[in-house]
Amino acid sequence: MSLAEHVRILGRGPGRSRSLTRGEAAEAMTLMLSGGAAPEAVGALLMLLRMKGETAAEIAGFAEAAAVALPALPQPDLDWPCYAAGRTRGLPWFLLSARLVARAGHRVLLHGWNGADTAIRQGLAQLAIPQVGPDAVAKALADQRLAYLPLERLSPQLLDLLTLREVLGLRSCVNTVCRVLNPGRARASVQGVFHPPYRLLQADAGALLRLPALTVIKGGGGEFERHPAKAVTGFGLRGGHPWEQVFDGLLPEETRRLDDGEADPVRLSALWEGTLRDPFSEAVVLGTAALALETLGAEDGLSQARALWADRHLPCAA
Structure with missing residues (x-):
């Protein structure tokens, strides 16, 4: 053929x-x-x-x-694709959100590729989130309930298609395909987009793929990361049925952008450890985690995220 x-x-x-x-x-x-x-x-x-x-x-x-065509993987609780190119995003605070969701007892599988943008890979290293190949996903999810699977290790062939952008000069549908790929067959997924029309496209694709729970937002630079001072509309699925909801801002309206010029990944671990005080970035983490927790079935994701954040230095429950 x-x-x-x-x-x-x-x-x-x-x-x-x-x-x-x-x-x-x-x-x-x-x-x-x-x-x-x-x-x-x-x-x-x-x-x-x-x-x-x-x-x-x-x-x-x-x-x-x-x-x-993918290798067999253990099934996580939450699929979290990371395929944005970094525009207007700033530091990847959503990695701390994923860590909070994992502390709640959910197994979270991050996977992605971000081209020349190194912010996410640097953030993963700073936060000691394991970057693993397919054969090590099971151990990472068992040990930390959190793992990042690079696309180049998951599917070099799919990466070749994705990076044709460098040859063709334009983004292709492969970027969207990677976002809805769900390599571990999780029953819940969170996805970000840069261009708003893709929210409904990805939600409709999720319905065709019989995904029970999905939240898609226009996020920071195209990642699943919400701006805490703005209302955000979530599209997707709940119980396999189409769903849409508007979430109010968590902070008073302000002009600060997610890309605030800060690029030092040490700030990620400093915020987690409490040596950095930054209410705006903390609200990014909590608001993003809340949406992910509600995708997983939490009734009040924000209250749960706040409780998890307050107890983040305590040992994780078994």
Whole structure:
């Protein structure tokens, strides 16, 4: 089978082209990951999809096929993709949010790739969050209930498709596919987007993939990280059904941005240890953790996040 037929479907011209079906999208992804597709056809397919605009069925089909090719992983409680490029995000305070969720007893699997932006990888190292390959995920989740799986170790083939952005000069749907990939088949996922229209696209793809619980927000730089002084709208799923909710800001309106110019990853551990006092950054952590906890079923995620933060220096319960 050749990728040419899939390119033809998308590129026949006005009145004749159409979107790929979910099955056709799965076939196309299988071909692209196999290495057997002509690179010209891969580039054509990805750019035609960008020009047309991806559908939820296409994203779901791509993600299904990509997931089939992944190594087997233990099932975490929460899937947390990290694939933003760092614009307008600043320090990755959401890593502390993930740590709080893990302290609540939930197994959290972070996975991602951020191109030339090193902030997340530096933050992981600063916070001693294990960066592991597929064969070490189980131990990390058992020991710390928290692990980060780099895309280059999870699927080098998918990374090759993602980094075609450097060749094509434009983002492709592979970035969205990675966000909805859910490599550990968790029953709950939190996802961030940079462009608001993708919130509903990813929510609809999650529904097609039969994900029970999902929260998608426009987050800092495209990560799942909320600005505490602004209202945020969450899209996604609860009990497998479409869900949408507006969350009020946690702080008075202010002009401070998530990207406040601070880049020293030591600030992450300092905030956790209590040697740094920064109410704004603390509110980022608590607000983000609250959304994640409510995705996992908490009735009052913010109260739980605050309690976890107050007790963060106590030993974790077994």
